[in-house]
Amino acid sequence: MSWLTDNDPVPGDAKSCDAIEHVIIPRARDLGGFEVRRALPSAKRQMVGPFIFFDQMGPAQFLSGQGIDVRPHPHIGLATVTYLFDGEMMHRDSLGSALSIRPGEVNLMTAGRGIVHSERTAPELRTAGQRLFGIQSWMALPKSHEEDAPTFAHHAVADLPRFEGEGKRVRLIIGSLFGKTSPAAFPHDCFYAEAVLAPGAVLPLDPDYDERAVFIASGRIDIAGQSFDTGELLVFKPGDRISILAETNARLMLLGGEPMEGPRHIWWNFVSSSKERIAEAKNDWRQGHFASVPGDDTEFIPLPENN
Template identity: 65%
Template sequence: MSYMPCPDPAPGDARAADAIETVIIPRARDLGGFEVRRALPSPKRQMVGPFIFFDQMGPSEFVLGEGIDVRPHPHINLATVTYLFDGEIMHRDSLGTEIAIRPGAVNLMTAGRGIVHSERTAPDVKSRGARLFGLQTWVALPREHEEMEPAFKHHGADELPVVEADGVRARLVAGSAWGATSPLRAQSDMIYADVALAPAAAVPVDASYEERALYTVAGSIEIGGQRHEPGALLVLRPGDPITVRNVGEGEARFALVGGATMDGPRYIWWNFVSSRRERIEQAKAEWKAGRFDTVPGDAEEFIPLPE
């Protein structure tokens, strides 16, 4: 366990309203009793660092016997990062991976040249009443790694470092901050942290990563004199160190994400991301023709290519 100093904002901390470059309010979609809020991509911003897709899943509580059933579907030229606050998802993929992800753990699935996976609620979880609350993000792969061999990595909650001090508890999902470094190894230079603040607690966020954003999960936080409530992606101005303070009565929670500016724009269509439009057209044709690998133990169903 590591410990962070949580001083009052240092001289040079961004205090004015311009500490935040862009505020993105996610678009909500009801997927049949299961709500998803999508912050990226947005008309205001395509990416923050390598993060090109950012979804809040839930919070949802399913009726007994129900859960999520995302049938097998493909990805290319990206990596998915799944992190839960509550609930459980059974992940299966075309590499033969079969693993349940639970709160505080992380799944990093690198699609590379192509991978297929499914995400479902296990029958035993459905039988006792399923809940789900978490974040699913995609990171675009650098051009030199877009066509790498697909890979999967899971780190349990006990493997990810937790930094605690003065009412702050931060779990490092990826990257380095507050003197700690996550064991997760990704192809992109990125930061991902789950931060909880007790009432009146504050945490410094430095500017060591070129692009950064905070996603407000719970409670009320203040940055540069402005108050922000849950359900917003706050894109921070590059180069400005800031302090985030809990100004609510209960616990506040946010996710810090970001990284180096991507090596050029990306095309995104359905589940495909690539620096080359023609590569997406190729992937569309391959999925429609059934040329992707199947998911062992979950090969009976699939999501067809959208019209």
């Protein structure tokens, strides 16, 4: 797919919202003053490409002394992707990784056969207070990679391909889109990008992948004459070329990919093609068989009671 300007012809655009398969409105949850909106999985759709979990974190304003404390917890069978619009978080994991993530950067943690991590507000930021706003997503690994060794990769702002012009700015986070490929590697054909649009800007989305979606992090957009607002996840049918018109300043997350080779089971922080593998992971966490997180090993999130 090429990068198009507003004046380029757009043959084959969807002329009605028949191109949209689902409109998912995430349910907001208040976690003690910190709002989370979960779009995936939902009753309407479990996955879009490899994306099986999609949370909008915030926006929230933490006062002095406040912050995020996600205690150490395990994952298997997935990759977590943290992407921030505002604020900063400290990531630590059982591989020994200890790194802050800031807006426009990418933390890609591939759990494979098992990893433990925590995400917290650093002490110096907790003292000053900060605004936090971003996206936490999980990508199910292909069956061939579910038991790979865990890895962690951080990509700086300058590492990620960026397209800008005609009132739109797109940063490619993972995969391939608009003829570019991100250095953040994932073993399945997919795409994940942030798009920031000025009012009146038009962003095309070709049917290069069978499964595509747009999450409206802020603002309002028009598709084929119908308006959609902040917080909605639009899942498109395959085969239609989509044109997204920004009615206001808008920030979007573009995501999708080829269908996975089969369904996935998801329970708590575990994803797998096998129910038996998830049962094994439950027992491993209960018995303390996962590795600990260096520098953050005095507490952890226990296995949920409904196990």
